[in-house]
Amino acid sequence: MPETTLRAERLGKRFGGLRAVAEVSIEIRRGEIHAVIGPNGAGKSTLINLLSGELIASSGEIKLGETDITSLAPDKRARAGIGRAFQKTTIFPRFTVHENVRLAAQARSRAPLRMFGGAFADPDVQRRTADAISRAGLAGRESIIANVLSHGEQRQLEIAMVLATDPAIVLLDEPLAGMGQLEARGIIALIASLRERHAVLIVEHDMDAVFELADRLTVMQDGQVIASGLPQDVRVHPAVRAAYLGTHGDAA
Numbered sequence: 664m665p666e667t668t669l670r671a672e673r674l675g676k677r678f679g680g681l682r683a684v685a686e687v688s689i690e691i692r693r694g695e696i697h698a699v700i701g702p703n704g705a706g707k708s709t710l711i712n713l714l715s716g717e718l719i720a721s722s723g724e725i726k727l728g729e730t731d732i733t734s735l736a737p738d739k740r741a742r743a744g745i746g747r748a749f750q751k752t753t754i755f756p757r758f759t760v761h762e763n764v765r766l767a768a769q770a771r772s773r774a775p776l777r778m779f780g781g782a783f784a785d786p787d788v789q790r791r792t793a794d795a796i797s798r799a800g801l802a803g804r805e806s807i808i809a810n811v812l813s814h815g816e817q818r819q820l821e822i823a824m825v826l827a828t829d830p831a832i833v834l835l836d837e838p839l840a841g842m843g844q845l846e847a848r849g850i851i852a853l854i855a856s857l858r859e860r861h862a863v864l865i866v867e868h869d870m871d872a873v874f875e876l877a878d879r880l881t882v883m884q885d886g887q888v889i890a891s892g893l894p895q896d897v898r899v900h901p902a903v904r905a906a907y908l909g910t911h912g913d914a915a
């Protein structure tokens with residue numbers, strides 16, 4: 664069985680009187696793609712924000728390996744090995760693909776952040792930059808300015824920028840949102856390849872993609888986990904069918 668990379672225990676988040684996430688326990692293991700699904704407002708994005716550090720939990724504990732990261736800020740979690748792809752917000756639109764990925768690689772290195780000079784000379788930054796560009800399928804596109812990339816390529820660039828930080832775990836919040844079918848196929852293949860080196864958590868509404876990608880599935884409703892396990896078991900779980908999947912489970 665793969666080792667546990669990230670473990671959340673009885674995680675909770677309140678917004679005033681609303682319990683957006685309540686007593687959620689989840690394990691994300693290296694070598695696995697773990698999908699979190701559930702109806703709108705179930706708490707999926709809040710959970711990702713709690714894991715990445717954008718939100719601090721009201722209760723519970725998060726461990727990365729043996730390290731307690733429950734109250735670490737996002738930059739410290741990133742350095743500890745949590746990589747999160749943000750939709751376009753982290754891309755510098757006027758910089759090239761290579762410059763964007765190099766900056767991400769550099770942010771993870773111990774060297775001070777410098778746009779020119781040191782980064783070019785640092786072989787580790789260069790290696791991680793080239794490796795991330797290649798893994799994200801952007802080899803040959805290094806000198807393209809980011810804002811002229813297609814929507815799908817910009818998503819690839821966001822993922823490249825995460826990979827450049829050498830994360831233990833990759834968090835993806837709706838990576839297929841706004842994609843055409845052809846572009847989605849490419850991103851699905853890219854996400855599938857990530858399990859070779861990382862633990863992956865994906866929140867996604869596209870059920871066909873979820874069932875194609877997920878090694879493990881957690882279903883949330885009203886802030887709570889209503890089922891978790893192997894996709895073939897979860898999809899026939901009565902509470903899941905009642906709450907969310909409806910007739911989709913019949914395809915099992």
Ligand SMILES: Nc1ncnc2c1ncn2[C@@H]1O[C@H](COP(=O)(O)OP(=O)(O)OP(=O)(O)O)[C@@H](O)[C@H]1O
Binds near residue numbers: 702704709
């Ligand atoms: N910053 C916030 N302040 C107050 N309430 C919030 C905040 N963020 C989320 N919520 C509420 O918490 C609940 C869970 O929201 P969340 O966005 O995590 O759900 P979700 O499962 O990701 O939904 P969707 O699939 O629509 O993205 C919702 O009722 C939402 O309105």
